[in-house]
Amino acid sequence: MICATRSQIGGYVGSLLNAGSVGFVVIAVLVLTAAGFVLVRGRAVASVSGDARRLHSLPNYYGYFAGMMVAVPALLLTALWMLIQPMVIQNTVIDLIPADMVAEGSSVNLVMSDVRRVADGLDVAVAQGAMTADAAAALEADQTDVRALLADVGVALGSDVAAPVLEAAQKYRVMTARGTGTMAFVVLALAILGLIAAMWMSTGNFRARNMVERGVLVLLMLAASLAILTTVGIVLSMLFESMNFFRMHPWTDFFFGGKWAPNFRGDSDLSILPLLWGTMYISVIALLVAVPIGLFSAIYLSEYASSSVRSFAKPLLEILAGIPTIVYGLFALLTVGPFLVNVFGRGDNGLLGVEWMSGATAVLTAGLVMGIMLIPFVSSLSDDIINAVPQSLRDGSFGLGATHSETVRQVVLPAALPGIVGAILLAASRAIGETMIVVLGAGAIARFSANPLEAMTTITTRIVSQLTGDTNFASPETLVAFALGLTLFVLTLGLNVLALYIVRKYREQYE
Amino acid sequence: MKDAVSWENDVTTNTVKIAARDVQVHYGDTHAIKDVNVDIEDKTVTAFIGPSGCGKSTFLRCINRMNDTIDVCRVTGDIRIDGEDIYDRKVDPVQLRAKVGMVFQKPNPFPKSIYDNVAYGPRIHGLARNKADLDDIVERALKRGAIWDEVKDRLQAPGTGLSGGQQQRLCIARAVATEPEVLLMDEPCSALDPIATAQVEELIDELRQNYSVVIVTHSMQQAARVSQRTAFFHLGNLVEFGDTDKIFTAPEDPRTESYITGRIG
Amino acid sequence: MTDMPIENAGAAPAPRKGSLLEQDARTRKRNRAEARFKAYGILAIAMGLLMLVILLTTIVGRGTGAFQQTFLTVEVELLEEKLDKKGNRDLADIKKVSTFGYAPLMRAALEAKVAEIGFETDLKSKEMAALLSKSAAADLRNFVLENPDMIGETVEFKFLAQSRVDGYLKERVTRASIANDKNISAAQLDLVDALVAEGSLQKQFNLAFITGADASDQRPEAAGMGVSMIGSLFMMLVVLVLALPIGVAASIYLEEFAPKNWITDIIEVNIANLAAVPSIVFGILGLAVFINYMHLPNSAPLVGGLVLTLMTLPTIIISTRASLKAVPPSIRDAALGVGASKMQSVFHHVLPLAAPGILTGTIIGLAQALGETAPLLLIGMVGFIASNAPETIGEGLMSPNSAMPAQIYEWAKRADPAFYERAWGGIIILLVFLITMNAIAVMLRRRFERRW
Structure with missing residues (x-):
């Protein structure tokens, strides 16, 4: 079995060797588009014997129309083809692999990546002239040392190539080549058809501008629906891999087990609960730091501060929001952590003379730093929300003889409460999904503990650690990351939807 | 300008409650109120009339120092309530506003229950010794606001759920609950329909028994209906001040006459 | 009580008498609460700004060092018998000499340097050369490959010093902290002191940090962004x-x-x-x-x-x-x-x-x-x-x-x-x-x- 890891595969341009022919198709389509523009524009102008005023639309619109007819269907088909072709090929090729090979402690995906690798290697060999295309297609695993052959052209394989894999790789190459060839033909035919149709339609009375505008509108709509596509992509990509995970690992352990102990020899305990505990603990500490400081800053800035103080302090606080999280992560690991160790963990040499903390990474470290990061987030959201409270309510309160703080505490804050709750929920969602600070500052030990000076771990840190380095997408230890990601997504999505709903309702109340 | 103010023919014999002398107000570079002198009597409704932007609301807001909340606003001159200079450094605007209540143009009930709206003032000023006391104060204020019968069964309902006219009467009740001596009303009916306006006007007339009421209004008819004394403001000046009947029947200043006959405004 | 007539309800309240010029106890208390509340606001903003200041000073304080690096200037004799035995200046032949082939030249150069400044030491030449970065030999080799006609001559070179030496000049590494460090010894630091005094070992602006590539974890001094x-x-x-x-x-x-x-x-x-x-x-x-x-x-x-x-x-x-x-x-x-x-x-x-x-x-x-x-x-x-x-x-x-x-x-x-x-x-x-x-x-x- 070839031990193919992601980092090895990544070194190769992979299926993009095909990109050459795809690039050719795209360029051909673009050339046709330009030709269409000139031809159709000319034809439209000629159809009214050169008097452009008699055309329905400006001459250029006929050109745009032609461009649209040529390029849009052709390029869309290209994109669609490239998405679907790998799927079809994989489904065909996989039948060539005997089932017992897959069962040998591996998975379909793993075997497929071997197949692709060999196929790519053969491509490289042919491209470098080490062998002819026919020779590559005629290779037999029991007659040639494929591994040595590929090593000569710079493609290193982990082990010898099994016959079915080589056969599948050859099939893969043939199908890919045939598929790409067919695509080139179909796409170019489509482009030419579009050109002919545009030529035929573009006479003086043709309403080219309206057609172009309708086409542009469709493009605009497609751009807008990319948001839906992204969400669907996120959900589907994580859902499929999560389902794979739950096929290998009992869901009861994931949701209700009490231990997180991945073991790459198998038989791991993979429960989300200890990670969830760490995530929540850190988030709560972060909110305990960020909410009072952020809220009081917002109150002071919007209620008390003179405009000069406001114009100076507000942008400064917002710098904190613009600093990348990796900076906060480093700050946690190298500054705040050691400082806390100095206070709590140095025994008699420390500030408090206690020895409660053993390392710089701890729940408190990550929580404090995340709190600092969230201060401007809470404060600018609350600032907006407090400013949305109508001045008439403040006047009413002042008119009754309330002091400013009484007005804020008893009138403004209660009126702004839903909005502020929304802001805090958004901040909580941020805290739960934050990655770099916890990766560097929280530690890697999954446990249930109430001691904030201990290292704990979170959902996001485990996603990073399970998906970086050498990963095997057939093992539950890797796939669990997708289940974690899905849980994280659902959790933050719920918080966001709720928070956005509350904030929106709140704004409507005062509009 | 002082000459223009008419001081004669007091119909009432009430004592002077508020005395303003040489009051000037600046908003940044704008001179909003120029040299205003006026004596406002106790247990009387005094109306401030004049075209938009003439300074009548600004002057009203000087009387309980609401202008303090606006950064660029500067007030000079002398305003005395019961002989005490309210712009004295020793005066706390918080205490002043408890004594001089205010009702605003747009009804502005707090997003709290009807009960809590009215109880707000008494609570912050510590007027009630206990819950029963507070209940009494709230009930008395709502009755004086002429809204008790409409809300007595739903005191815990939100104040924002009332109709516009009810909200404004609630705001009046809220202002009355702190037991002020002066009530300032800034166009209290401008956001209300005619029926609600009539109710509020009736209420203002009743309030006269106990308070000195100052009302800013756009409507000359309203001024004529509810007030005993009227002051006409124009471009930051107090043009004429006197008995309402006299202002509306025999104004002395030509500007006043132009305004009430509708030629300026 | 619900049917009380309006007139009754309008009975005069008992107005609180008291001068506006005197603050009553309750007002004073409320004003103190007001001042406290305002102070919380100022405190919150001050905390936020303090965090910003701490963060930025930490970044600047700890990071500016990276823009300076310690270099050792030595003269290296590019011996023909080591680099180009055939003497035909054929690049293909010169390329066959790996970085290991350059190590003796560097050792000799260091030894010459130490002799030149008259520093007495028990250090072997290999330990002396260890003051240089592990990438020094590769740098020298690259130079030779680019300038094959310099072979046989003596060239003055500025080599990166290894990270412990760099740290010693930046006071990150002290004599106390290297007790268990196998990368550097006290004797080597003595030599460093002598070289610094002589002027050939010094910190200077390091453009390679901004323009260079990352380096393996043995050569922090050569890593760049x-x-x-x-x-x-x-x-x-x-x-x-x-x-x-x-x-x-x-x-x-x-x-x-x-x-x-x-x-x-x-x-x-x-x-x-x-x-x-x-x-x-x-x-x-x-x-x-x-x-x-x-x-x-x-x-x-x-x-x-x-x-x-x-x-x-x-x-x-x-x-x-x-x-x-x-x-x-x-x-x-x-x-x-x-x-x-x-x-x-x-x-x-x-x-x-x-x-x-x-x-x-x-x-x-x-x-x-x-x-x-x-x-x-x-x-x-x-x-x-x-x-x-x-x-x-x-x-x-x-x-x-x-x-x-x-x-x-x-x-x-x-x-x-x-x-x-x-x-x-x-x-x-x-x-x-x-x-x-x-x-x-x-x-x-x-x-x-x-x-x-």
Whole structure:
């Protein structure tokens, strides 16, 4: 079995060797588009014997129309083809692999990546002239040392190539080549058809501008629906891999087990609960730091501060929001952590003379730093929300003889409460999904503990650690990351939807 | 300008409650109120009339120092309530506003229950010794606001759920609950329909028994209906001040006459 | 009591008497509460600003060291019998001499140097040469390969000193801290002191930190940000080329053309939510879709750019819509009034007027993408990846590379104070980029701000 890891595969341009022919198709389509523009524009102008005023639309619109007819269907088909072709090929090729090979402690995906690798290697060999295309297609695993052959052209394989894999790789190459060839033909035919149709339609009375505008509108709509596509992509990509995970690992352990102990020899305990505990603990500490400081800053800035103080302090606080999280992560690991160790963990040499903390990474470290990061987030959201409270309510309160703080505490804050709750929920969602600070500052030990000076771990840190380095997408230890990601997504999505709903309702109340 | 103010023919014999002398107000570079002198009597409704932007609301807001909340606003001159200079450094605007209540143009009930709206003032000023006391104060204020019968069964309902006219009467009740001596009303009916306006006007007339009421209004008819004394403001000046009947029947200043006959405004 | 007549209800209250000129006890108490409340506000802001100051001083204090590096100047005799035995200056032959072949030259050079300054020591020549970076021999070899005709001559060279020596000059390493350090000994430090006194060992500005590539974890002194900067640049190119047109198109649709129906609602809700989805989720998406499904190359800036595009789009859409909304309807009406179609009014009039706002939003979106780390970890843009700058645009997009924030993370993980210093220095470079971008955005906003 070839031990193919992601980092090895990544070194190769992979299926993009095909990109050459795809690039050719795209360029051909673009050339046709330009030709269409000139031809159709000319034809439209000629159809009214050169008097452009008699055309329905400006001459250029006929050109745009032609461009649209040529390029849009052709390029869309290209994109669609490239998405679907790998799927079809994989489904065909996989039948060539005997089932017992897959069962040998591996998975379909793993075997497929071997197949692709060999196929790519053969491509490289042919491209470098080490062998002819026919020779590559005629290779037999029991007659040639494929591994040595590929090593000569710079493609290193982990082990010898099994016959079915080589056969599948050859099939893969043939199908890919045939598929790409067919695509080139179909796409170019489509482009030419579009050109002919545009030529035929573009006479003086043709309403080219309206057609172009309708086409542009469709493009605009497609751009807008990319948001839906992204969400669907996120959900589907994580859902499929999560389902794979739950096929290998009992869901009861994931949701209700009490231990997180991945073991790459198998038989791991993979429960989300200890990670969830760490995530929540850190988030709560972060909110305990960020909410009072952020809220009081917002109150002071919007209620008390003179405009000069406001114009100076507000942008400064917002710098904190613009600093990348990796900076906060480093700050946690190298500054705040050691400082806390100095206070709590140095025994008699420390500030408090206690020895409660053993390392710089701890729940408190990550929580404090995340709190600092969230201060401007809470404060600018609350600032907006407090400013949305109508001045008439403040006047009413002042008119009754309330002091400013009484007005804020008893009138403004209660009126702004839903909005502020929304802001805090958004901040909580941020805290739960934050990655770099916890990766560097929280530690890697999954446990249930109430001691904030201990290292704990979170959902996001485990996603990073399970998906970086050498990963095997057939093992539950890797796939669990997708289940974690899905849980994280659902959790933050719920918080966001709720928070956005509350904030929106709140704004409507005062509009 | 002082000459223009008419001081004669007091119909009432009430004592002077508020005395303003040489009051000037600046908003940044704008001179909003120029040299205003006026004596406002106790247990009387005094109306401030004049075209938009003439300074009548600004002057009203000087009387309980609401202008303090606006950064660029500067007030000079002398305003005395019961002989005490309210712009004295020793005066706390918080205490002043408890004594001089205010009702605003747009009804502005707090997003709290009807009960809590009215109880707000008494609570912050510590007027009630206990819950029963507070209940009494709230009930008395709502009755004086002429809204008790409409809300007595739903005191815990939100104040924002009332109709516009009810909200404004609630705001009046809220202002009355702190037991002020002066009530300032800034166009209290401008956001209300005619029926609600009539109710509020009736209420203002009743309030006269106990308070000195100052009302800013756009409507000359309203001024004529509810007030005993009227002051006409124009471009930051107090043009004429006197008995309402006299202002509306025999104004002395030509500007006043132009305004009430509708030629300026 | 419910039927009390109005007149009764209007009975005169008992007015509180008391001069306005005296504050009663309750007012004094309330004013104290007021002062306390205000103080909390000031305290909160002071805390926030204090954190900012601590953060920035930490970054500057710890990071500036990375821009200076310790170099040792020595004269090396490029012996012909070691480098080019045949003496024919044939590059192919010279290339056969590996870096190991250069080590004796360096040892000899160090020995000569020590003799020259008259320093008495028991150190062997190998230990002397250990003061130099492990990359010194490779540097020398590169020089010789570029200038083969210099063989046989004596050349003055400036070699990187190894990280412990560098740390000693920067006071990061002390004689006390090296007790158990096998990389350097007290005797070597004595030699360092002598060389510093003589002037041939000194700190100076290190351009290679800004322009160079990452180095293996044995050679912190040779690591630089340059190649990861190029990685970031290519990612930003992808983000700009994709996110700007798509974001503007989507915003135009939603702001100007979208009918009020459930599909539009779904799109709006989606955009609002995507703006708040944790960035690591986009990383998972990128891994699953672009790498595992589409088989784009691992660690490629193209993939990073695609992921960051999806992540940045909501930000760009939100700010673009705001600038479109700020263009008053009268402009659209004027265009429609002279017979332009809706599409023409938008593209000819509204869009140019909104352009500065769109650009500002895009720059801020790019700045956000530039600092993002988490998704890059999942698509493999972290680790000791690229040691050479890409040569073509295609290679820049496709060949494995890191990015600035990921490079900083990589150094932070290596748990060596010398690399920590580089991580902080990398942050300074990253922040310089971010500050510049934000400053441009602010300037654009000021310059083109329009009040309608």
